[in-house]
Amino acid sequence: MKEIKHHINGQYVSSCSSRLFDNVNPANGKIISKVHEAGREEVDAAVKAARAALRGPWGKMTLDERTSILHKVADGINARFDEFLEGECLDTGKPKSMASHIDIPRGAANFKVFADMIKNVPTESFEMPTPDGTGALNYAVRRPKGVIGVISPWNLPLLLMTWKVGPALACGNTVVVKPSEETPTTTTLLGEVMKEAGVPDGVFNVVHGFGGDSAGAFLTEHPQVDGITFTGEIGTGEVIMKAAAKGIRDISLELGGKNAGVVFADCDIDKAIEGTMRSAFANCGQVCLGTERVYVERSIFDEFVGRLKEAAEGMKIGPPDDAEADMGPLVSLNHREKVLSYYQKAVDDGATVVTGGGVPEMPEALAGGAWVQPTIWTGLPEDSAVITDEIFGPCCHIRPFDTEEEAIELANSLPYGLASAIWSENITRAHRVAGQIEAGIIWVNSWFLRDLRTPFGGSKQSGIGREGGVHSLEFYTEMKNICVKL
């Protein structure tokens, strides 16, 4: 059986404790590999290696040298595209057709974009008068923050981990990454690519394990970690925030939400159906930007519900290698339990189940997988937990509205504010509504259309800080002002 080890100071190392956990293929329930679980000792070794590497060749490189290595990392991911694809799809069960268009290319792009960004972003300078008339010149420089702890989730493992590691390294930091216990493979493979690309030992370290009382907590509590970046559940974000308070360490949190889609009667309904389909069911609904609440103007409500039902029922559910598959399994049987508990809750709370609501029949070879049906409900009260909690499964609730004001009020009714999608051909209305919806990311007549230079993150309880473009640099660097008396 394949073993997945930590990557510390440029070497693959086992855990001292010899504690291993199973990495399970969610498409069939079979064990893919055994993963070494880090204790405090391995996490400490990784953090110390990262700290030492700040003062080694990495810290002395010119910007050109550093960024050209990051381009080689991107090229290295592309050169081993099929290995990354295989690893990602085995860990998550997602269709290869999806991962080959989104996950792996974005994994590579995340290095190139930030390598180019850091070379081109200016800093500020201010001339000032002084009483003696000679004046002074202020100018700002960026310096790496230091050792960055990266805690990444399982839904888009390579994409979201590199979304943090790319800018962290571009800015000259070193990292210790704790990938999700569900998806350890591609982060580990990246260690090889880093080495081949010429990233000095200790710059990119990987430790495996769980969250609380395991590698995740040991990393976030480590006093020599200078900043922590996390994507995942809100409750975990709160725990990490507390850990970061000790020693006043900086945090960047991209947390979940319960995103609203708002569909006006003047939309292009074909586009609205296609976009809502993707936003509710892509990646088996396991995207933090996904739409789980859909509000549709009453005059097109019945048509919209009927067409979304038809489209959902037309989706093919299948394993990664099935080129026709639109949707894979959930990430684990554990997660399926959570999702199914909401399917039950919806029925208990009086929902009309428009489609789905259970587990699909799968061929025997896949029967142990975490399969679940795409599900649509109507008729739930807005205070049902199905409407207020992030389910993170392939499901959405659709409710009619009568006025623009009502739609905005419904969209803003929860304490989360990550993303929203507005569907309307009246562009004045779309701008007006976009300006009033409380979310960090608003799409008009689209969903998951990503320009990596734009600010990305959530308002309210959906996060702290913004990633993307120059905004990532704000977290991964310390700005220093130098004031020179002339």
Ligand SMILES: NC(=O)C1=CN([C@@H]2O[C@H](COP(=O)(O)OP(=O)(O)OC[C@H]3O[C@@H](n4cnc5c(N)ncnc54)[C@H](O)[C@@H]3O)[C@@H](O)[C@H]2O)C=CC1
């Ligand atoms: N991208 C997103 O917004 C994601 C949201 N979620 C949400 O979270 C729910 C639960 O999924 P989980 O995998 O349990 O998410 P999670 O937030 O607990 O896990 C994400 C990462 O945090 C780590 N972690 C957990 N507890 C930690 C702690 N105390 N200290 C440091 N690291 C810790 C985990 O090991 C993993 O690497 C999902 O059902 C979904 O609603 C989950 C994954 C991604």
Ligand SMILES: O=C(O)/C=C/C=C(\O)C(=O)O
């Ligand atoms: O950076 C992106 O394009 C995608 C981000 C998606 C998430 O953050 C998520 O699903 O957690």
